[in-house]
Amino acid sequence: MSSGQKPGPLDRELLTSWLARVAIHDGCDPLVLTSAIWPKWRVWTVDADRSLADEHVRRVASWFGLPPEKVTSATLMGIGQRLHGSLKPNLPLWPWIVSLGNRNRLRRAGMPFCPECLASDTQPYYRLDWRLAWIVGCELHGARLVDRCERCGAVAEPHRSVAATGDLAHCVACGFDLRCTQRSPVDIQALGFQLLATRVFNSGAGDWGNASISASEWFRRMRSLAIKDLCKVDKRGAAALGNRQIGLWFELQGPIEREARMRVLSRLVSEVDGPPPRAVGYAAVRCQGKRPRAATKSVPKKIKMVPIAKARVQEDWARWLRRNRLW
Ligand SMILES: [Zn+2]
Numbered sequence: 375m376s377s378g379q380k381p382g383p384l385d386r387e388l389l390t391s392w393l394a395r396v397a398i399h400d401g402c403d404p405l406v407l408t409s410a411i412w413p414k415w416r417v418w419t420v421d422a423d424r425s426l427a428d429e430h431v432r433r434v435a436s437w438f439g440l441p442p443e444k445v446t447s448a449t450l451m452g453i454g455q456r457l458h459g460s461l462k463p464n465l466p467l468w469p470w471i472v473s474l475g476n477r478n479r480l481r482r483a484g485m486p487f488c489p490e491c492l493a494s495d496t497q498p499y500y501r502l503d504w505r506l507a508w509i510v511g512c513e514l515h516g517a518r519l520v521d522r523c524e525r526c527g528a529v530a531e532p533h534r535s536v537a538a539t540g541d542l543a544h545c546v547a548c549g550f551d552l553r554c555t556q557r558s559p560v561d562i563q564a565l566g567f568q569l570l571a572t573r574v575f576n577s578g579a580g581d582w583g584n585a586s587i588s589a590s591e592w593f594r595r596m597r598s599l600a601i602k603d604l605c606k607v608d609k610r611g612a613a614a615l616g617n618r619q620i621g622l623w624f625e626l627q628g629p630i631e632r633e634a635r636m637r638v639l640s641r642l643v644s645e646v647d648g649p650p651p652r653a654v655g656y657a658a659v660r661c662q663g664k665r666p667r668a669a670t671k672s673v674p675k676k677i678k679m680v681p682i683a684k685a686r687v688q689e690d691w692a693r694w695l696r697r698n699r700l701w
């Protein structure tokens with residue numbers, strides 16, 4: 375592939391999707407293209423969708439004949455900064471940004487996608503919005519996002535597609551056409567929370583009880599609520615839907631796990647209008663760096679030796695499987 379004018383990212387397209395898509399539709403493997411752009415840097419071993427160093431931006435901008443801003447707009451840096459103010463690019467986890475758990479070229483978590491969006495694309499591509507942790511469903515198609523292959527269970531890793539795959543819509547492990555994934559409707563309550571969060575993000579401010587707070591503070595408080603002790607998911611109901619709650623960080627969870635937690639968050643948010651429920655008040659105090667008295671009282675003084683519950687063992691086992699990409 376030679377340098378010169380090349381197609382830029384599509385509407386809201388992630389950087390890695392753009393590079394892999396252009397390479398494949400030009401008949402070459404993404405690795406070949408990126409080795410030509412950055413001969414001394416292995417872009418696929420890092421989460422390049424989050425941010426790129428200026429020197430790397432300059433090289434890819436020059437290769438594609440695009441302004442550097444066009445390249446950075448395909449990363450999540452701008453969104454991360456709007457969410458959190460300043461942000462260190464090399465932090466292992468950015469709150470509210472889905473983490474893919476990079477391990478060399480492999481990922482422990484799949485790239486979320488809407489099968490119908492991929493099916494409607496001329497050249498299937500992956501959107502920036504699908505990496506926002508509060509986005510669990512497609513607002514266009516009402517479908518729950520998916521992050522793995524329906525046939526073999528492998529996580530979606532479009533960056534590992536090769537020229538022979540033909541596009542970014544096939545499972546790299548078994549070749550299944552991800553556009554044929556069975557559609558599941560997204561939970562209506564979780565979708566309600568998603569719409570609210572998007573509104574807060576876009577407007578730059580949100581309501582908390584009778585007060586108006588900045589969007590970054592709103593997301594900080596909401597993230598503080600999204601932990602399993604405060605935002606309890608009905609495990610039996612979740613398991614019936616095929617959802618395993620295994621105590622991973624919110625950003626490491628798949629769409630179906632996050633959806634279950636957001637269902638609970640939506641109920642907590644609806645209560646913020648009245649007297650703040652205990653969990654919501656706790657989140658506000660936590661974010662101010664204070665420890666609520668009630669929370670310190672509930673800490674047991676002595677640790678009792680008790681047998682490990684079966685559910686806990688199953689959780690640990692599920693986490694081990696996840697770490698080793700076995701589900
Ligand atoms: Zn869609």
Ligand SMILES: [Zn+2]
Pocket residue numbers: 523524525526527528545546547548549550
């Ligand atoms: Zn597969």
